[in-house]
Amino acid sequence: MSYTSVMLCQRCGEREAEVFQTQQVAGRTYSRDLCENCAKQDYGIFLGALLQSQASGAPPLTEREQRELRRVLDEAAPPEETS
Numbered sequence: 001m002s003y004t005s006v007m008l009c010q011r012c013g014e015r016e017a018e019v020f021q022t023q024q025v026a027g028r029t030y031s032r033d034l035c036e037n038c039a040k041q042d043y044g045i046f047l048g049a050l051l052q053s054q055a056s057g058a059p060p061l062t063e064r065e066q067r068e069l070r071r072v073l074d075e076a077a078p079p080e081e082t083s
């Protein structure tokens with residue numbers, strides 16, 4: 001069997017993950033494996049906040065926006081704990 005290691009979407013856990021992302025946000029590394037469907041849902045919030053936080057000359061994210069971004073990321077891909 002060579003088909004046993006299909007990566008499932010981290011959000012819905014039902015469809016095969018097709019979008020693989022690694023992002024550094026606020027000093028934490030997030031790996032995200034999402035199906036196309038969930039990736040589309042996430043991208044609006046995720047990329048919007050990320051672009052805003054990294055654009056030169058842009059105002060920094062507000063505290064609320066940072067919390068929201070982290071919440072979205074944590075839900076999609078909790079950072080690995082180094083215990």
Ligand SMILES: [Zn+2]
Binds near residue numbers: 009010013014015
């Ligand atoms: Zn999914």
